[in-house]
Amino acid sequence: MSHILITGANGQLGQALASCFSSAGQLTCWTRPRYDITDPAIADAVAEAAPDFVINAAAWTNVDGAEEAPQFAFNVNSLGPKYLAEGCARCGGTLVQISTNEVFDGKAGHFYHEYEQTSPGSVYARSKAAGERAASSTLPRLYIVRVAWLYGAGSNNFAAKISAAADRHGALRVVSDEFGNPTYAPDVAAAVAKLIETQRYGIYHLINDGWASRYHWAVELMRLSGREALPIQPISADEWPRPTTPPPHAVLVNNAGAALGITLRDWRDALHDYVQTESER
Numbered sequence: 001m002s003h004i005l006i007t008g009a010n011g012q013l014g015q016a017l018a019s020c021f022s023s024a025g026q027l028t029c030w031t032r033p034r035y036d037i038t039d040p041a042i043a044d045a046v047a048e049a050a051p052d053f054v055i056n057a058a059a060w061t062n063v064d065g066a067e068e069a070p071q072f073a074f075n076v077n078s079l080g081p082k083y084l085a086e087g088c089a090r091c092g093g094t095l096v097q098i099s100t101n102e103v104f105d106g107k108a109g110h111f112y113h114e115y116e117q118t119s120p121g122s123v124y125a126r127s128k129a130a131g132e133r134a135a136s137s138t139l140p141r142l143y144i145v146r147v148a149w150l151y152g153a154g155s156n157n158f159a160a161k162i163s164a165a166a167d168r169h170g171a172l173r174v175v176s177d178e179f180g181n182p183t184y185a186p187d188v189a190a191a192v193a194k195l196i197e198t199q200r201y202g203i204y205h206l207i208n209d210g211w212a213s214r215y216h217w218a219v220e221l222m223r224l225s226g227r228e229a230l231p232i233q234p235i236s237a238d239e240w241p242r243p244t245t246p247p248p249h250a251v252l253v254n255n256a257g258a259a260l261g262i263t264l265r266d267w268r269d270a271l272h273d274y275v276q277t278e279s280e281r
């Protein structure tokens with residue numbers, strides 16, 4: 001039975017991972033401030049804990065905020081994975097580095113496969129791409145798991161914000177020209193659990209099957225939560241100004257995982273589960 005160590009265990013993916021691995025041989029959950037992955041000593045702590053797997057779910061995830069604080073974003077998203085990889089190298093552990101569809105700028109006009117060159121556009125995206133490079137140049141036993149448009153129960157994600165806005169305003173305006181893969185955190189956790197059994201290291205796109213615009217995601221969420229009559233106006237990204245321009249079409253394809261038999265269900269089925277779980281909370 002394996003010893004699993006999860007960093008960022010209080011985040012939305014961290015919580016899903018902790019729940020998924022609750023019956024692992026040994027589960028260690030690290031959270032801030034005690035375990036800060038920007039502290040170089042985190043490498044010593046990993047080496048001492050000597051887990052079989054470190055799953056790094058810790059990250060600077062404030063995409064817009066990263067523009068104002070690039071050094072902090074790079075410290076967490078680039079140096080952190082490097083220190084964790086160093087710790088793994090010293091104890092013989094394997095690292096699972098969680099990354100993002102935003103390592104692609106979304107302008108290629110096609111879906112993105114695992115083998116493609118990254119083209120990060122924002123500070124956040126560059127810091128995550130640098131984290132992939134830093135970890136993979138330090139450790140051969142490494143899985144890079146890119147996810148996209150992540151959401152999970154009880155977290156402040158797009159689905160939760162759309163639900164709250166619908167309740168507050170009784171109508172929605174949602175961007176219809178930004179596309180991605182809505183991806184349910186518990187499904188990623190289950191897929192990671194399968195992946196780490198394979199010893200086939202490398203880059204993976206573990207996203208729920210299918211893709212959508214933000215608008216279609218919101219429409220489906222309203223339908224599944226019994227609010228299909230709520231007016232939803234599609235708008236362009238230009239009408240929703242942000243400090244960063246999100247990738248317009250950074251839709252991922254899961255090829256490498258599928259080749260190992262690791263696929264995630266259709267995003268609408270996962271969203272249905274999310275709505276059920278939220279309604280029972």
Ligand SMILES: NC(=O)c1ccc[n+]([C@@H]2O[C@H](COP(=O)([O-])OP(=O)(O)OC[C@H]3O[C@@H](n4cnc5c(N)ncnc54)[C@H](OP(=O)(O)O)[C@@H]3O)[C@@H](O)[C@H]2O)c1
Pocket residue numbers: 007008009010011012013014031032035036037038056057058059060061076098099100101102128147148149150151155
């Ligand atoms: N959310 C998305 O839509 C999305 C999309 C694509 C990829 N991803 C990637 O998926 C992964 C998980 O994202 P998430 O949505 O679960 O993020 P999240 O909910 O924001 O959780 C991130 C966690 O990292 C922790 N953290 C931040 N800085 C840290 C540090 N210096 N040391 C230790 N822990 C630190 C945070 O701690 P506190 O609880 O103390 O703040 C938080 O618990 C990340 O790698 C992210 O880049 C996310």
